[in-house]
Amino acid sequence: MQGIRTFIFLLGLILLSSFAVAQQNETRPPSILLTTQTDYEVGNAVVLEFTASEGEKPLLYCSNSYGSTLVEALLKNNVIQYKIPENITKKTGVVLWKLLQEKESVSGQFNLNPKAEVATIETYIGPPSIEAGETDYTMLVVIPTDSLDNPVPTNTKVNAKFQFLASEEKEAIFTKNLIAYKNIYSKRKSGRMLVSSESLGVNSKEFTIQVWAAIPTDFKISAKRPHNYADGNQVTTFATSVIKDKQDNVVSDGTFVTFFITTENGNILKTTGTTIKGIATSKMIHPDFKDTWNIKAYIDGMAESDTITLNYQSVIDDFDIAFTNKNRKILVGPLQSFMKQMIPDGLQVKLLIYKNNTLVDTITKTSFNGYVTFNLKPAVYQNGNYNFRVETAGIAKTFNNKKLW
Amino acid sequence: MVGLNKKILRTILISSYIMIVALIISGISALFSYLNTGADRSTMLHTEIQKIEQYAPKLIWEPLNNEGRPMDNENLNALQNDYLDAWYVKQVAYKTNKTAGIKDYYTDSARENLYAFIALNKAENTTIEATTLNHNPTLEFFSEDGQLAVVTDKDVVEYKRIFKAEKLVLETTETSTYKMVFLLEDGFWRIRHLVKESSKPFKPKTTKIETDSLIIKGINYYPKATPWNMFGDAFAKDIIANDFKIIKDAGLNSVRIFVQYDDFGKAAVNPKKLDKLKQTLDAAEEQNLKVVLTLFDFYGDYSVMNWTLNQRHAETIVSTFKDHNAIIAWDIKNEPNLDFDSRGKENVIAWLDNMIDLVKSVDTVHPVTIGWSNTQSAAILKDKVDMVSFHYYEALEHLDAAIKTMKTQIPDKPLVLQEFGISSYGGFWKPFGSSEEDQANYHKKIQEIIAANKLQFMSWTLYDFVDVPKAVVGSRPWRRNTQKHFGFIDKNGTKKASFKYISN
Numbered sequence: 024m025q026g027i028r029t030f031i032f033l034l035g036l037i038l039l040s041s042f043a044v045a046q047q048n049e050t051r052p053p054s055i056l057l058t059t060q061t062d063y064e065v066g067n068a069v070v071l072e073f074t075a076s077e078g079e080k081p082l083l084y085c086s087n088s089y090g091s092t093l094v095e096a097l098l099k100n101n102v103i104q105y106k107i108p109e110n111i112t113k114k115t116g117v118v119l120w121k122l123l124q125e126k127e128s129v130s131g132q133f134n135l136n137p138k139a140e141v142a143t144i145e146t147y148i149g150p151p152s153i154e155a156g157e158t159d160y161t162m163l164v165v166i167p168t169d170s171l172d173n174p175v176p177t178n179t180k181v182n183a184k185f186q187f188l189a190s191e192e193k194e195a196i197f198t199k200n201l202i203a204y205k206n207i208y209s210k211r212k213s214g215r216m217l218v219s220s221e222s223l224g225v226n227s228k229e230f231t232i233q234v235w236a237a238i239p240t241d242f243k244i245s246a247k248r249p250h251n252y253a254d255g256n257q258v259t260t261f262a263t264s265v266i267k268d269k270q271d272n273v274v275s276d277g278t279f280v281t282f283f284i285t286t287e288n289g290n291i292l293k294t295t296g297t298t299i300k301g302i303a304t305s306k307m308i309h310p311d312f313k314d315t316w317n318i319k320a321y322i323d324g325m326a327e328s329d330t331i332t333l334n335y336q337s338v339i340d341d342f343d344i345a346f347t348n349k350n351r352k353i354l355v356g357p358l359q360s361f362m363k364q365m366i367p368d369g370l371q372v373k374l375l376i377y378k379n380n381t382l383v384d385t386i387t388k389t390s391f392n393g394y395v396t397f398n399l400k401p402a403v404y405q406n407g408n409y410n411f412r413v414e415t416a417g418i419a420k421t422f423n424n425k426k427l428w
Numbered sequence: 429m430v431g432l433n434k435k436i437l438r439t440i441l442i443s444s445y446i447m448i449v450a451l452i453i454s455g456i457s458a459l460f461s462y463l464n465t466g467a468d469r470s471t472m473l474h475t476e477i478q479k480i481e482q483y484a485p486k487l488i489w490e491p492l493n494n495e496g497r498p499m500d501n502e503n504l505n506a507l508q509n510d511y512l513d514a515w516y517v518k519q520v521a522y523k524t525n526k527t528a529g530i531k532d533y534y535t536d537s538a539r540e541n542l543y544a545f546i547a548l549n550k551a552e553n554t555t556i557e558a559t560t561l562n563h564n565p566t567l568e569f570f571s572e573d574g575q576l577a578v579v580t581d582k583d584v585v586e587y588k589r590i591f592k593a594e595k596l597v598l599e600t601t602e603t604s605t606y607k608m609v610f611l612l613e614d615g616f617w618r619i620r621h622l623v624k625e626s627s628k629p630f631k632p633k634t635t636k637i638e639t640d641s642l643i644i645k646g647i648n649y650y651p652k653a654t655p656w657n658m659f660g661d662a663f664a665k666d667i668i669a670n671d672f673k674i675i676k677d678a679g680l681n682s683v684r685i686f687v688q689y690d691d692f693g694k695a696a697v698n699p700k701k702l703d704k705l706k707q708t709l710d711a712a713e714e715q716n717l718k719v720v721l722t723l724f725d726f727y728g729d730y731s732v733m734n735w736t737l738n739q740r741h742a743e744t745i746v747s748t749f750k751d752h753n754a755i756i757a758w759d760i761k762n763e764p765n766l767d768f769d770s771r772g773k774e775n776v777i778a779w780l781d782n783m784i785d786l787v788k789s790v791d792t793v794h795p796v797t798i799g800w801s802n803t804q805s806a807a808i809l810k811d812k813v814d815m816v817s818f819h820y821y822e823a824l825e826h827l828d829a830a831i832k833t834m835k836t837q838i839p840d841k842p843l844v845l846q847e848f849g850i851s852s853y854g855g856f857w858k859p860f861g862s863s864e865e866d867q868a869n870y871h872k873k874i875q876e877i878i879a880a881n882k883l884q885f886m887s888w889t890l891y892d893f894v895d896v897p898k899a900v901v902g903s904r905p906w907r908r909n910t911q912k913h914f915g916f917i918d919k920n921g922t923k924k925a926s927f928k929y930i931s932n
Contacts, residue, residue, distance in 0.1 A: 084590055084598050088606065088624040090522060090545035093554045093592055110544035116624040117604075123597055132627060147611075149573025162496065162572035166609060166621070172537050174609070174621050200568040200578045201609050201621055204496065 081124040142170035236272035253335035255311025265301035273301040312417025313337035356394035365393030377410040483516035510617035601630035644884035646682030652891040689727035695737035718756035730779040750791035763801035819847035849888035853913035857906035868925035
């Protein structure tokens, strides 16, 4: 009997203690948010307060634009406080939080709104050079930010300011998608455009846009030469007229011009130059035989010139050829120019050697002091009959059946 | 005698001298060639570095309708790659609380914000494992010079696990909308501004999928010659078609086959493997057999950083075959509870949970299941799966009770006994093993229990295998030999006594 009583007593104790546990649970309701504010200005301290749940100091999870973290609780007068870290409160955007208590967790969010101030204006402008003519444009992109490096609210006014030649303009643009932008079109004239922007009293740096002339229009060319003889020595200089775009702006320096020279027998010679102040010049050595040149200049894919024609007169009418030393030494000359002066060194003289009417060899030499000498070595050109042909300055002379021995 | 000794001594001296010199020379030359290996000029340009897919959340651009310059595909691709890399380096940084890689993807001022978080979390011993599963970016603006872009990424699904002193304190999934300004610097699209515009807890949309279209009476299938390597070089449709005919003729209506994660090419699924899988499904359809396709076989890494890659793998396979007539269900993973100890139970369950969401987001028709290796785990994620599958290799006398327990735990989902069987191996390595007669008795008895409990079932397996890869059961011969003899048909093609009880 005693045993049963003790048993019932013990059973009662166990039952009671289990109630006690249950009651203790009931006295610890989950923490509830006391803070009612859900909108803060960025940069201000944010403290979330909850009713304290006995003995419990749960962590607070919070997450903003850049990352997430856990905040420890501070217990004050039956209220638990969470001081949101500075790196969260200084960035705009939504902050999601969750109280990590054992029972049903409380969660919520608050907004950190941008300040109505501009501390810096980040400006991006590009492309940095555009074409005159009111069709090409560059784009100004402005990102105004506050002192905590947050983008400003949507619809913040930004003044875009540009100066070009005599005009100074200002236009209001508004931020959207964190930025404000404006397309800046070129005028008819080429030159430099200065751009800046201003928002809430803060001004940006100055930016420069180069407005280049548009693509060139067709142009004229001219040629200048010391004389019109084909002496293979002097130089003819070609020059363009001042090349301009359709708005009369001189094309930018360095515009590449190619002169095509078509000779009488259809060969093409090419010389190039780049413009300075709209004029490109280029040079070509005179031919060394009588010729007619047709010259036309191009700026690839954009513009071309008219065609001019130049005639070059032959400088040498005739010349002598002497065979000596068993006909193995051939002396060509004197080669005399238009005033009977010895032709300048370097005139090309070609000797063609035929045996049995087939070309055996071609020897090319250049004149020195008005003469050219060919020596035909016995080891190479064996004894026998040969035909010779001498060509220079567009003249050819033929000698048949010369015997070498 | 003295002369001979001298000669021997001299020989030894000279030969040892030669040997020492040879050793020194070979040592120096080895050192020299070692020092030269790094100096290969072709490596100077780092031309061998190729892009490795390391972060591939589902990302779908909204139709391009941006202000400013029209966007082209090349720039958009570059922007997308750098944007995803920016997420990736951020996840790595918050996981390790190290700043490596941040500076490539965030501008000077933006990276300060990340550094501040890293410093804070490091000081507080907080680490965060996170990944993003879904992105829906809209290009808002692209500047005329192609150097600045603004993107709004709507409803980014972010999964996070927060650890305090290495202890998991929170697992959360959020959907957030971000607005970002990107600058093109040094060839990288870097984030200049990042503003979270809205954020809320994520709730996946799941619709209930009907499962009563078929009562599964099936078998786990591997070809006789190529178990666990079904889609390798030896793949032959006619062998599989022939086996499927045997299965159909035996009165079964379904097979369970396995897709191995690595074998199928991980995140970038190999089209050749998909073709072999299609031939297999076609063969099943020809025999009017249905297929339970088990994904992620031989995959055991559930780390959060790889989730996006795993999901691309599953997405490719599920979206390719969701309209195939042979498919009856998707089995997310075979016996994931065996990885609880080594990989962490929370990791594995979170991975499964999110994988189910993904599969259901791609295919809203076919039911999803998980092949738990025992009856105790079967209730895990019971609300997410459409049918509950479990394997049973324990003593038959406890099966009935286990089924009763499960039925009370999971009253509203169909139960599938997805693997069961017994080896008929009793040889040198296991002298007291079962015989073919024991195997037949086992199947006779278990079919009675199945019928009594109205279970759906898939037995293990059709064939005795000639060889079992070490990766399956390890290299111990008593295990490998046992595993070889679970079949209803022996390796010579003769039906064993148990074949009579292949179905009920």
